[in-house]
Each structure stands twice: as C-alpha cells, then as structure tokens.
Amino acid sequence: MSMRIRRSDMVAVMKGKDRGKHGKVIQVFPKEGRVVVEGLNIAVKHLRRHERRQKRGESPKGEKITFSAPMNVANVMLLCPACGKRTRIGIHVDEKRRRQRQCKKCKAVFV
Ligand SMILES: [Zn+2]
Known part of the structure; x- marks a missing residue:
C-alpha cells in the first residue's frame, strides 16, 4: 500500500499514548508503513558504556537518550494545510x- 503521509506534513495522532496531539512528520518509512512525528512517541534508549564515545570527564555509567520512535501511519491523520x-x-x-x-x-x- 502506498503511503500518503509525507515528510513535513502536520498530523494528528489518533491512537496510543499521544492520542490527540499534533506534530510534524520528520521521517517516513513507506515499506514499514511507519512515520516519525517530531516530539511524539518518545522512547528511551539506554546506552551502554562501550557504545559511547569516550570523552574525558564523562560519567562512567551508561546514559539515557530519548528520541521520537516511529509509529504506525494508520494511527495518524493529516492536518490539511x-x-x-x-x-x-x-x-x-x-x-x-x-x-x-x-x-x-x-x-x-x-x-
Ligand atoms: Zn482541507
């Protein structure tokens, strides 16, 4: 199925933890039928020490990074420009x- 949502579209989330929120599509994965919406569907990734670049003064423990995870395109609707x-x-x-x-x-x- 072709995907009609494109990068830079403004969308509304219809399902899931960010239901009702609006955001801008910053990445699309047509084959997977998924989109990344700026600032939404925030997920946390724990980086292990060996995954980090070693810099002087950094904490020796792993660190957390947050990012907008892809979500199913079926869960968003276009906000008409x-x-x-x-x-x-x-x-x-x-x-x-x-x-x-x-x-x-x-x-x-x-x-
Ligand atoms: Zn319209």
Missing part, C-alpha cells in the same frame, strides 16, 4: 494526469 482539519487524503488527477493529494474535507489539492 488548507482547512486545518483532520482528514483522509484522496488522490486528485489533473488534466495532465499528474497525481496530487487532495483533502477529502475541503477538496484542496496539494503536493
């Missing part, structure tokens, strides 16, 4: 047979 509503995305084919995305609510066409 024209009307601002949560919407499903249609495909509009123009007279030159170019395929563009279209808001199902306000019918605005965008790339």
Whole structure:
C-alpha cells in the first residue's frame, strides 16, 4: 500500500499514548508503513558504556537518550494545510494526469 503521509506534513495522532496531539512528520518509512512525528512517541534508549564515545570527564555509567520512535501511519491523520482539519487524503488527477493529494474535507489539492 502506498503511503500518503509525507515528510513535513502536520498530523494528528489518533491512537496510543499521544492520542490527540499534533506534530510534524520528520521521517517516513513507506515499506514499514511507519512515520516519525517530531516530539511524539518518545522512547528511551539506554546506552551502554562501550557504545559511547569516550570523552574525558564523562560519567562512567551508561546514559539515557530519548528520541521520537516511529509509529504506525494508520494511527495518524493529516492536518490539511488548507482547512486545518483532520482528514483522509484522496488522490486528485489533473488534466495532465499528474497525481496530487487532495483533502477529502475541503477538496484542496496539494503536493
Ligand atoms: Zn482541507
């Protein structure tokens, strides 16, 4: 299935711990059907000592880093750049047979 959410889209999360929050898509994984939304789906990774670059003065213990983990694209909806509503995305084919995305609510066409 092709993925209609693209990088830089604003989306609303519909499911999971960040339900109701909005954010910007910063990475897409079309094959996996997953997207990374800036600042959402925060996960913690514990780095072991040997994974870190050794620097003078660093704590000898492992450290934690937080990052936005990929989430299922089915759990987000596009926020239409024209009307601002949560919407499903249609495909509009123009007279030159170019395929563009279209808001199902306000019918605005965008790339
Ligand atoms: Zn719209």
